[in-house]
Amino acid sequence: xxxxxxxxxxxxxxxxxxxxxxxxxxxxxxxxxxxxxxxxxxxxxxxxxxxxxxxxxxxxxxxxxxxxxxxxxxxxxxxxxxxxxxxxxxxxxxxxxxxxxxxxxxxxxxxxxxxxxxxxxxxxxxxxxxxxxxxxxxxxxxxxxxxxxxxxxxxxxxxxxxxxxxxxxxxxxxxxxxxxxxxxxxxxxxxxxxxxxxxxxxxxxxxxxxxxxxxxxxxxxxxxxxxxxxxxxxxxxxxxxxxxxxxxxxxxxxxxxxxxxxxxxxxxxxxxxxxxxxxxxxxxxxxxxxxxxxxxxxxxxxxxxxxxxxxxxxxxxxxxxxxxxxxxxxxxxxxxxxxxxxxxxxxxxxxxxxxxxxxxxxxxxxxxxxxxxxxxxxxxxxxxxxxxxxxxxxxxxxxxxxxxxxxxxxxxxxxxxxxxxxxxxxxxxxxxxxxxxxxxxxxxxxxxxxxxxxxx
Amino acid sequence: xxxxxxxxxxxxxxxxxxxxxxxxxxxxxxxxxxxxxxxxxxxxxxxxxxxxxxxxxxxxxxxxxxxxxxxxxxxxxxxxxxxxxxxxxxxxxxxxxxxxxxxxxxxxxxxxxxxxxxxxxxxxxxxxxxxxxxxxxxxxxxxxxxxxxxxxxxxxxxxxxxxxxxxxxxxxxxxxxxxxxxxxxxxxxxxxxxxxxxxxxxxxxxxxxxxxxxxxxxxxxxxxxxxxxxxxxxxxxxxxxxxxxxxxxxxxxxxxxxxxxxxxxxxxxxxxxxxxxxxxxxxxxxxxxxxxxxxxxxxxxxxxxxxxxxxxxxxxxxxxxxxxxxxxxxxxxxxxxxxxxxxxxxxxxxxxxxxxxxxxxxxxxxxxxxxxxxxxxxxxxxxxxxxxxxxxxxxxxxxxxxxxxxxxxxxxxxxxxxxxxxxxxxxxxxxxxxxxxxxxxxxxxxxxxxxxxxxx
Numbered sequence: 001x002x003x004x005x006x007x008x009x010x011x012x013x014x015x016x017x018x019x020x021x022x023x024x025x026x027x028x029x030x031x032x033x034x035x036x037x038x039x040x041x042x043x044x045x046x047x048x049x050x051x052x053x054x055x056x057x058x059x060x061x062x063x064x065x066x067x068x069x070x071x072x073x074x075x076x077x078x079x080x081x082x083x084x085x086x087x088x089x090x091x092x093x094x095x096x097x098x099x100x101x102x103x104x105x106x107x108x109x110x111x112x113x114x115x116x117x118x119x120x121x122x123x124x125x126x127x128x129x130x131x132x133x134x135x136x137x138x139x140x141x142x143x144x145x146x147x148x149x150x151x152x153x154x155x156x157x158x159x160x161x162x163x164x165x166x167x168x169x170x171x172x173x174x175x176x177x178x179x180x181x182x183x184x185x186x187x188x189x190x191x192x193x194x195x196x197x198x199x200x201x202x203x204x205x206x207x208x209x210x211x212x213x214x215x216x217x218x219x220x221x222x223x224x225x226x227x228x229x230x231x232x233x234x235x236x237x238x239x240x241x242x243x244x245x246x247x248x249x250x251x252x253x254x255x256x257x258x259x260x261x262x263x264x265x266x267x268x269x270x271x272x273x274x275x276x277x278x279x280x281x282x283x284x285x286x287x288x289x290x291x292x293x294x295x296x297x298x299x300x301x302x303x304x305x306x307x308x309x310x311x312x313x314x315x316x317x318x319x320x321x322x323x324x325x326x327x328x329x330x331x332x333x334x335x336x337x338x339x340x341x342x343x344x345x346x347x348x349x350x351x352x353x354x355x356x357x358x359x360x361x362x363x364x365x366x367x368x369x370x371x372x373x374x375x376x377x378x379x380x381x382x383x384x385x386x387x388x389x390x391x392x393x394x395x396x397x398x399x400x401x402x403x404x405x406x407x408x409x410x411x412x413x414x415x416x417x418x419x420x421x422x423x424x425x426x427x428x429x430x431x432x433x434x435x436x437x438x439x440x441x442x443x444x445x446x447x448x449x450x451x452x453x454x455x456x
Numbered sequence: 457x458x459x460x461x462x463x464x465x466x467x468x469x470x471x472x473x474x475x476x477x478x479x480x481x482x483x484x485x486x487x488x489x490x491x492x493x494x495x496x497x498x499x500x501x502x503x504x505x506x507x508x509x510x511x512x513x514x515x516x517x518x519x520x521x522x523x524x525x526x527x528x529x530x531x532x533x534x535x536x537x538x539x540x541x542x543x544x545x546x547x548x549x550x551x552x553x554x555x556x557x558x559x560x561x562x563x564x565x566x567x568x569x570x571x572x573x574x575x576x577x578x579x580x581x582x583x584x585x586x587x588x589x590x591x592x593x594x595x596x597x598x599x600x601x602x603x604x605x606x607x608x609x610x611x612x613x614x615x616x617x618x619x620x621x622x623x624x625x626x627x628x629x630x631x632x633x634x635x636x637x638x639x640x641x642x643x644x645x646x647x648x649x650x651x652x653x654x655x656x657x658x659x660x661x662x663x664x665x666x667x668x669x670x671x672x673x674x675x676x677x678x679x680x681x682x683x684x685x686x687x688x689x690x691x692x693x694x695x696x697x698x699x700x701x702x703x704x705x706x707x708x709x710x711x712x713x714x715x716x717x718x719x720x721x722x723x724x725x726x727x728x729x730x731x732x733x734x735x736x737x738x739x740x741x742x743x744x745x746x747x748x749x750x751x752x753x754x755x756x757x758x759x760x761x762x763x764x765x766x767x768x769x770x771x772x773x774x775x776x777x778x779x780x781x782x783x784x785x786x787x788x789x790x791x792x793x794x795x796x797x798x799x800x801x802x803x804x805x806x807x808x809x810x811x812x813x814x815x816x817x818x819x820x821x822x823x824x825x826x827x828x829x830x831x832x833x834x835x836x837x838x839x840x841x842x843x844x845x846x847x848x849x850x851x852x853x854x855x856x857x858x859x860x861x862x863x864x865x866x867x868x869x870x871x872x873x874x875x876x877x878x879x880x881x882x883x884x885x886x887x888x889x890x891x892x893x894x895x896x897x898x899x900x901x902x903x904x905x906x907x908x909x910x911x912x
Contacts, residue, residue: 017630
C-alpha cells in the first residue's frame, strides 16, 4: 500500500518534487567536488497556437518554494533507500538557497526565448529547482494567458462582462484547480467557483445552482421557489434542466410571485446565442452563460448578438485545452570557468538556446510597447529591462506586489501591446530583436562548439 | 497578500476544494429542510479522440477524500465571511459521510455513459463531492488511458521497452505531477522521474542526466568521465548536447577507457530513428529515447526501425496533450420521492443522462470482452456487473487492492479487449448496449418530462 493516498505537496514535500536526475547530478557534483557557479534560465521557445503573447505568472509560488524548501529527515531517509550516499545527504540536510534570482514580475507580457526567471547559484543548488519552477511558472503562465484572451474577447466585443473560472472539476488535480483559479484571476477573469482558491488567494468566489437542485424537487417551479425563498435577490436560477425558454418563464413567474428581483438566470446548453436572446425577452435580470466556453466561443457569442452579463468558462480555461502546455524549459546558460561566469549553450538539433545572463529590454513609443530587445545582460541595448532582482545572496529583496496588483499589471501590459498582437486568431508577431552583443556571443560560441564537436 | 502562497490541498483543506454552488445548494437543502436521499453518477459522455476505451483510475484518492474530509474551524470561519449562516455551518461542522458508494475498481476499462462511481447519500452530503471526485478520478483516468496506449504501442511494435514518466515539469501543478506519475504507472509505464511520487506511491524512480551536467564541464568527455567515475555501470550518458553521433563515440570511448559497462545513453533531439540506429552501431549498452514522445511517436519510431531499450515521454503523457480532458460529469440520477429512490434525468439539449442506479455488465466469450450492457441496477441483464461496493452506510467495505494490483488489472483488462478497440488510431467502437429495463425507464421518464415541460 502507498504511504499516503492523497500526497499533498506541503512545504515539507516541496524538496522532493523534483526529477531524480537532478539529485543524481547533485550527488555527482558533490562527489566530484565540481561546484561551479551557474545561471539557469526559465523560458519557452515558441508561442502556443494563436497566442501573440504570454502573461508571466507563478513568481509568488516560485519565491515561496525557494524560501521554504527543506529536506526533512523523512525525505533524506527515502533518498537513502534510493542509493544516495552520506556525502550528498549531508549536503541536502544543510540545503539553503544562497543565490540570486532575477525574474519578470507577474503580469508582465513575455515572448519566446525571453527569461521569465534566471537563477544564479552554485550548480549544486540551482540544478534542483528545474522541475518545480517550470511546473509552477509554466502552468500559471499558460492559464493567465488563456484568461487574458477571454478578457480580450470581452474587451473587443462585449460590455465588461463578468467571467468566472468554473473549471476546478476538470483541472488536472487539486493544485491545478487552485493555481488555475489564481492565474486566471491574474490574467483577467473576475473570480472563481473554487472555495479553497478563494480562501487561499483572496479571490472573489461565485456560484449559482446545479441541475441537481432543480431535479431534486418534484417540479422546476418548486425548485425555483425554494431557492428564491432562501436566497432572495441573490438568486441565480439555472433554467435549462428541461426546456430553457420554459425555464426562463418559470423563473420570471417565480420572481414575480415572490416579488423578488432575482440576480440572474444561467444557460448551460443548446444554441446559446438564440436562447439568450429569447430568455432576455422573458427575464429582467442578469444572464449567465456557461457550457464549453473558451475565448473563441465568447467572441463568437458576442459578435453573433448573444445577450449575457457573465460567462463561466471551465475546462478550456483551466487546461488551456487548445494548447495544454507552454513547453517551458530551464536551461544552463552560464557556468563558472576560471572564476568567471562564462556563457554556455548546447547545439542539439532544433533546440538552440541563447547563452549567458540576459536582459529583456522593452522599447516603448507613445505609451505602447513597440518591440523587445533580448540582450546580453552586460551589453547596452535600447529599451528598459523588465527583469527585476528577486533574490540576492539567498535573501528575498523583492517586495511581492500581491495578486490584485499583478492582475492590474497584466491588464495594463496587455493594453499596451500592439492591437494586432492581441488578436485572438493569427496574431501579428511582436518584434523581439536580439541585441548585438547577444547575437555576437551566440555566434562565436556556436562556431567554437561546432569546431570542437562536429565530426569532419 | 494571500494567506498562503503555495496552498497545498492537505486533508484539512479537502472539504473546501469544491465549487461554491455546492455549498450554496447545501445551505438551501438545510434551510428548506429538503434532504432527500440521492444518487449521483460520475461518468463521461464521449471517448476522447482516437481512444477506444478509458482506464478507470483515482478510486483510492476518492476513498481517502470521503474518509478524511472535514470542515475545520478555519474553513467554517471562512465560509461565515462568505455569507453562510449558522444552520449550514453547524451541519458542516458535523459533516460525516453516511452513504453508499459503488465504483469500478481501478484498472477497469470503461466506456461512455458507464458510471465510474455512484454515490448514494442524503443530498446534503452527496452534493458536496462533485468537484473533487471529478477532479481526481477524471484526471487519473485520463492519464492512465494515455499510459495504456503507450504500453499498447510497445506491445504491438516493440520489445517490452521501459517507459518512464518524465513529465512532472510540464504537469499542471504539483498534484498533477504526482497523480500523473501514479496513474501512468497504473496504466502501464514502468516508473517515474518524480521523486516525491516515487516516495508517496512506492513507484520505481528513474533518472539519467541533463544537458546542464555536460555543459557544466569544460568538455563533454570530462563530463562523461566524471559521471562514470561516480556512477560506474549505472551510468546513462546524455549524448546529444553537441552532436549525437560524436557524443555516442565519446561515451563509448569513456566506457572503454574506464573499463565500465555503462547502462545506457540517452537521445533527446534530432531524427531519433536514424540517430538511434547510428548510435546502436557505436555503443554496446541501452539506448534511452526522449523528446516529444507520445503513443503515436513511439509506434512510429518502432515501426520505422528505431532502436531503443526505453522511452521517456513527458508532456504528452501527463497532460494527455491531444485530449487534455475526459469531460467527466457527476449527475443526479435518482432522488427520493415518497420514500423511494426514483430515477431522474434532465432534458438539456445534447446532454441526456441515463437515469437511475446502474450496473455495468460485461459479457465475456472465450476470456475476451465481447460487449457491455449498461443496465438499470434492478434489472436482470446479461454479463457480470463490474461495479463493486466501496462504502456502505459510510463505512469502507472495499479492500483497496494497492497500486501494483490495479496496474496488473489494467494490463489484463486491456489484453481482453477486442484487438480493434485497442488500436491507437480509429479504434473499433466497443459495443455498449443499453439494457431493456434502463431503455424503458429512460424513454418513459423522457416522455413524462417532455409532456410536462415542453412548450406547446
